[in-house]
Amino acid sequence: MRSLFTISFILLSLTYGFSQQIFKSQTTQMGSVFEFVLVENDSIQAQQYFQLVKDEIERIENLISEWRPHTQISQINQNAGIRPVQVDREVFELTHRxxxxxxxxxxxxxxxxxxxDKIWLFDGSxxxxxxxxxxxxxxxxxxxxHIILDNVNSTIFLKKKGMKIGFGSIGKGYAADKGKELLQSLGVVGGIVNASGDLAVWGTQPDRKPWKIGIRNPFKGYKMIKVLKLRDGAVTTSGSNEKFAEIGDxxxxxxxxxxxGWPSTGLTSVTVSGSSAEFANFLSTSIMVLGKRKGKKLLKEFPDYKAIIVKDR
Structure with missing residues (x-):
């Protein structure tokens, strides 16, 4: 989705003098650019980890994509108003959340x-x-x-014909969380999984300093609104500056x-930081729709999450 503030990595510390180094890899998955940053001792091991995390993102896309016809989400949509569809527990729990x-x-x-998705097009057409x-x-x-869940049989049913569900709002945040979880389980001591601006981080740079995540100003791309220092957590951004339709000026x-059914108004972007990229995704998207006043009220219910809200000019 995304991100209005291009969230950039500001890796200010040099890696010389440390046995561990920073390795990077990039790929296009889930219709977006993913960037992976790992702290490791050698490039061969880092490349193996990169392949494993890319395989994990592919696995998730094959579960929840609404664009790939064979996925469980596509099957749910195809059977809207017809019958429930049995799904993996992972898909069921994500839908439940x-x-x-x-x-x-x-x-x-x-x-x-x-x-x-067929009413509004944001591809310039x-x-x-x-x-x-x-x-x-x-x-x-x-x-x-009208989304009916059967916990016993692990099924999802859309009651109305014409209904569809999709995870464009939280899917990349979920993928970032799962990528981080996998790499941590493999013993990777530090890194970043950046799902096109929705990112999860853990550990430190080789010099033991925290990761520095710069939040760009949407109106002045050469300036930073804020630099976040993170050792463990997530940052996501929802906004209108990079994906929009321009009609009649x-x-x-x-x-x-x-x-x-109309596009949200009043806010240009919302960046949320906290422990989970999925939950931060949910908050940033919701605040864009709710507006600043109601959005801040929602945020107060989750004090571990912080937001940077930018209003329209």
């Missing part, structure tokens, strides 16, 4: 917003706004209340209000 996020925000966050009646009709297919955010 997503519904909980909807409940926390009274529907400002809603994975069934995927039903609107839109030349006119969708008709009001088309938007009103599309919203009829949105509603987390007005810019429309790709982040849609699930209740109205």
């Amino acid at each position: 997503a519904i909980h996020y909807s409940q926390l925000t009274d529907g400002a966050f809603d994975i069934s917003i995927a039903a609107l 839109m030349e006119q706004l969708p008709a009001d009646d088309v938007i009103r009709s599309s919203v009829q297919h949105v509603g987390y209340q 007005k810019r429309y955010s790709h982040i849609i209000n699930p209740k109205t």
Whole structure:
């Protein structure tokens, strides 16, 4: 999704004089650029870890992508209004958490917003706004209340035909968390999994200094709003500066209000930091929809998470 503030790594410390070094690798997965940064002793071991974490991201995409026809999420969408679909426990639990996020925000966050993917296009091809009646009709297919979970049988059922679910809002954050979890389990002492601006970090640089994550100013890309020093945690950004539709000299955010079907307004971006990239993803997306006042009220419920909110000009 994403990220309005290009979150950049500011690796100020030199690695000379330390047995461990920083190794980097980059790939395109889940429709986005992933960057991996690891602290390791040798390049051969680092390359093995890079392949393992890339395989993990591929595994996740094959579970939750709504664009790949063979995935369980695609099967759920194809059977909307027809029958429940049995899914892996991992998919079930991720969907269960997503519904909980909807409940926390009274529907400002809603994975069934995927039903609107044919109404708004943010690839530069839109030349006119969708008709009001088309938007009103599309919203009829949105509603987390109609996602039915069967815990005993591990099934997911979309009650209404035309419904769809998708994890564009938290999927990359989830992938970052899982990539970090895997690498830590393998004994990697420090690193960063950056899912196109949604990132999870742990450990330190070779000189034992924390990772420095720079948050760029969306209006002045050459400036930093803030530099975060992290040893363990996550940072995600939701915003409208990189993915939008421009119609009639007005810019429309790709982040849609699930209740109205219209792009969110008032905020240019929201960056959230905390322990989980998935949860930070949920918060940054929700605050974009809720606006500054209601967004800050939501954030107060989770004091371990902090936000940098930038209003529209």
